[in-house]
Amino acid sequence: MDWQAFALTLRLATTTTAILLIVAVPLAALLVLGRGRWLALLEALAALPLVLPPTVLGFFLLVMLGPRTAVGRGITALLGHPLAFSFTGLVVGSVIYSLPFAVQPLVAGFAAIGPELVDAARLLGASSTRVVFSLLVPLARRSLITAAVLSFLHTVGEFGVVLMLGGDIPGATRTLSIVLYNQVENFDYAAANHTAAILLALSVTALAAIYYMRGGRRA
């Protein structure tokens, strides 16, 4: 068992999930409460990673964050190193790749809250920020948990973006899914079995927790 890769995967998934929740809550609220045709474009962009092959996304990010673009050069000047093939770069890629898994449950949860409650809050003088944090977030807390768990698991299982953007650097970008790939490449099926079982157990446990909570809501 590659404990370094295990720890790195958990660190990547935790960091990505934390950032995603900070980004996804206002974004989902904007999609639900906002007005204007441009929101359709924003929603499409937020859902794009669902249909885009991970390698395509990884390639675009690799190019964009590399020395050939102004963005890449700016980041290199700022951080002192390029984002590609670093843990930070991996976080950026993971946040983009898992964005729909955080945004979509939140959009569904926020949209299920009666608009008359939002109207009541607005009439009582609540700002948009207060509507989100005093009303939408507490009332959609199950969606928030679902968003967090799905984002975490999706990041844990990520492969294409990691490989394209991060490569295979031990301690920096080598995650469990890369380890699994390497083990299969080396015909080490016993180790691969072990790694795959850990990934499977993680996913099943977290998903079972979500469905248990949903069952509790029906009861």
Place this chain on the structure above:
Amino acid sequence: MLELDLNARRGSFHLQVKCRFVSNWTVIFGHSGAGKSTLLRLLAGLDRNGTNNALQGRIALDESTLTDTANGVWLAPGRRKMALVSQYPSLFPHLNVEANVAYGLSAMEWSARARRVTEMLELVDAIELANRRPQDLSGGQAQRVALARALAPAPRLLLLDEPFSALDGTASDALVDRLQIWLRANNVQTVIATHDATDAFATAAEVALLREGQLAAFGPAVDVLKEERERIVGRLGPH
């Protein structure tokens, strides 16, 4: 004084109202689908122009212009000094009654806020409900709490959309009497939308009669609702 000159479209529904409410208690009377709720939502600033909606016109309360489409004026609902209570109380289900009533008082200092919440709950005879959750309230109790929550921030105009439908007759009469005294004392103008003519007669109100989105008549209840009164009296008479 509330002045409105509105021309609004909601899908295929067209609302056109031009009048001036000067009485402290105005009843907008109309049958289902006449446009009462639409009008109240427009007054409260909850509906704006959108894909299927169009709004033109002006709304002014006392000296303040709340909506003026010609000049691009549109005041956000929370800045209109208006309260709206509909037949569905819309209490925040994750907050208890006390926190619901305090929701619009966030700018107030803590002890003043607590006093205000108590005052409002006493007004609607719901002080014993302070710690209950909305899901533990009956329809009538929830309605009274919604009223307390709406009045707590001291609005200048109170909009009521069939708000007493969940209350039984005696409770409703007692509450309306108490409410009218409080509203008058606190200089709160009230506009109440109803399809129940007895509401209009009971409160001796100025009445705006809405028919299919158009203002059909405006004036004292005895004149505007003459036909309605005869219909009600006819129903009560010997068969």
